[in-house]
Amino acid sequence: MITFNAVTKIFSPGTPYALSVLQGVDLHVEKGTSCVILGHSGVGKSVLLKVLLGLISLTSGDIIVGGLSVRDRTHRNAYRHHFGMLFQGGALFDSMTILGNIVFSLVERGISRPKATEIAHEKLAAVKLEERVCSLFPSELSGGMQKRAALARAIALEPKILLFDEPTTGLDPVTGANITYLLRDTIRTLGATAITITHDLAATRVLADRVCLLDAKKIAWQGTRQELDVTDNPLIVSFLKAARGELDS
Amino acid sequence: MKFIRLLGRTVLDVFTRIGEFSIFAFKGITGCVTLPVYGKSLLQQCLSVGFYALPVVGLTAVFAGFVLALQSYSGFAGLSGENTVSAVVVVAITRELGPVLAGLMVAGRTSAAMAAEIGSMRVSEQIDALETLGVDPFKFLVAPRLIAGVCMMPLLVLVADIIGVFGGFFVGVTRLSFSPGVYIDQFVKHTATFDVVAGLVKAAFFGLSIALCGCYYGFTSVKGARGVGEAATYAVVSASIGILILNYLITTLFFGL
Ligand SMILES: Nc1ncnc2c1ncn2[C@@H]1O[C@H](COP(=O)(O)OP(=O)(O)OP(=O)(O)O)[C@@H](O)[C@H]1O
Numbered sequence A: 001m002i003t004f005n006a007v008t009k010i011f012s013p014g015t016p017y018a019l020s021v022l023q024g025v026d027l028h029v030e031k032g033t034s035c036v037i038l039g040h041s042g043v044g045k046s047v048l049l050k051v052l053l054g055l056i057s058l059t060s061g062d063i064i065v066g067g068l069s070v071r072d073r074t075h076r077n078a079y080r081h082h083f084g085m086l087f088q089g090g091a092l093f094d095s096m097t098i099l100g101n102i103v104f105s106l107v108e109r110g111i112s113r114p115k116a117t118e119i120a121h122e123k124l125a126a127v128k129l130e131e132r133v134c135s136l137f138p139s140e141l142s143g144g145m146q147k148r149a150a151l152a153r154a155i156a157l158e159p160k161i162l163l164f165d166e167p168t169t170g171l172d173p174v175t176g177a178n179i180t181y182l183l184r185d186t187i188r189t190l191g192a193t194a195i196t197i198t199h200d201l202a203a204t205r206v207l208a209d210r211v212c213l214l215d216a217k218k219i220a221w222q223g224t225r226q227e228l229d230v231t232d233n234p235l236i237v238s239f240l241k242a243a244r245g246e247l248d249s
Numbered sequence B: 001m002k003f004i005r006l007l008g009r010t011v012l013d014v015f016t017r018i019g020e021f022s023i024f025a026f027k028g029i030t031g032c033v034t035l036p037v038y039g040k041s042l043l044q045q046c047l048s049v050g051f052y053a054l055p056v057v058g059l060t061a062v063f064a065g066f067v068l069a070l071q072s073y074s075g076f077a078g079l080s081g082e083n084t085v086s087a088v089v090v091v092a093i094t095r096e097l098g099p100v101l102a103g104l105m106v107a108g109r110t111s112a113a114m115a116a117e118i119g120s121m122r123v124s125e126q127i128d129a130l131e132t133l134g135v136d137p138f139k140f141l142v143a144p145r146l147i148a149g150v151c152m153m154p155l156l157v158l159v160a161d162i163i164g165v166f167g168g169f170f171v172g173v174t175r176l177s178f179s180p181g182v183y184i185d186q187f188v189k190h191t192a193t194f195d196v197v198a199g200l201v202k203a204a205f206f207g208l209s210i211a212l213c214g215c216y217y218g219f220t221s222v223k224g225a226r227g228v229g230e231a232a233t234y235a236v237v238s239a240s241i242g243i244l245i246l247n248y249l250i251t252t253l254f255f256g257l
C-alpha cells in the first residue's frame, strides 16, 4: 500500500544551513496493517509523515501509495485523498467551530452540506465528544478534546490510510489510553492502513502490527510487536529501558 | 575575504527572497482569478480590511485635514484666504495624503493582522491540514485577502478624502473664519476627477501591497511566538515601504513628472 524507496530529505541543500533529516529511508507498509514508528525527539518522524503527504518535497527517492507517486503533481489531489491525518497539535482550523471543521473538510470533497452535517455529528459521537462541543471553537477545548475532534475530522472521509502524529503526547495517562483504544477501534472499523508516530510504548503495544525505529536518518530496526520484547538491538533495548524509567545517567 | 563572503551571501539571500515573493504573488493572483471562490471568507476579509478600518482611517484623515488647513494658512504668512487654503487641502488630500495615510494606517493594522493570523496557522500546521484535505491555501487564504485589499482600499481612500477635506473645511470655518460658501465654491472648483481617480488607483495598488506582504510573511513564518511576531513586523515594514515606493512610481506615471 505504501512504499518508501530510498527517501532522502535535506532542508536547504547546497547552502551553509543544509540539514539532512532523512537519508535513504526504505519502508513498506502492507495494506491493512498498522505500523508504529518510534524515534527520539527531533529525529525526523514528523518530517517523514509530511514527506509522505507531499507537504514537504523530497530531495531524492520516491514514495508510492496505491500506485500513485508523491512526485506526480498532476494527481496530487487523488494521491492526498488516500489519507486522513491527525497532526501533532491537532491543527483544527481555529476560525471555525468544531462542527464547522468537519463539515468544511467534507464539503470540500463534494459532499452536500446536510449530508456533511449528518456525518459530522456521527463522527463526533464516534470519538465520544458530546453534542454541546459542536458549536465551540477549538480554543475553547482541552487538549484531549481537541485531539478527539481532530481525529473525528481525520476519519470523517473514511480514508484508506490513517496517519497519527503523536496522538497521546501531552495527555494524562488515562486520557492517553482512551485515545489509544479509540485509534485502535477506528483503524479496525475502517479496515485502514495506519502509520502512528509515538513515544508511548503502551500505545505501541496496542496499535502496532509492525514497529519501526527511526534513528540516524534511517529505519534502524523493524519487526513485529512481539519481536520488540525479544530483540537485542541496543537502540530498542535502551528505548524500552528508558520507557520503564530505568534511565542510564 | 570574510567580508566578501558575507556580502555575497546577503545578496543571494535578498534575490532568493525576491524570487520567492514573486512566485508567491503569482500564485496568489492566480488564485484570485480561478475557481472555487470562498465567498464567506471573502466577505469576512472585506469587513476586516474595509469596514473595521474606517474609524482609524477616518480619524487620521480628519486630523490631516485640520493641520493641512492650518499649515497652508500660516505657511503663506496669513496672506492666503479661502482660495489657496481650500485648493491646497483638496489637492494634497486627494492626490497624496488620502491614499498614503490611509495606506500606511491599513498597513499597520491589516498587514500585521494577516501575517499573525496566517503565521499562526502555518505554525500550528493548519495550512498543512488544509493541503492534506486538498484545499489550496492560496485560494482559501491568500486570494480572499488580496481581493479584499484591492477592492476595499479605494473605498477607504474615498472616505478618507471626503473626511479629510471636511477636516480642512471645519478648521477653515471655525478657526480661520473663512466664509463657508466661498470655501465650498473654491473646493468644488479645485476638485479634479483625475486627482481623485489617480488616488483611487494608488489605493488599489496599496491594497495589493498590504495583502501580499501580510500573506507572504505569514506563510513563511517560522515556528514559535517569536516567529509569528517577526512575521507581523516584517509585513508592516515591507508593506509600508512598498506603499511609499508604489506611490512615487504611480505619481510619476499619472502626473508625468
Ligand atoms: N520546515 C522545516 N525546515 C527546516 N527544518 C525542519 C523543518 N521541519 C523540520 N525540520 C527539522 O527537521 C528535524 C526533524 O524534525 P521533526 O519535526 O520531524 O522531529 P520529530 O521526530 O517529529 O520530533 P518530535 O518527536 O519532537 O515531534 C528537526 O531538526 C527540525 O529542526
Ligand SMILES: [Mg+2]
Pocket: A045, A046, A047, A088, A165, A166
Ligand atoms: Mg514530531
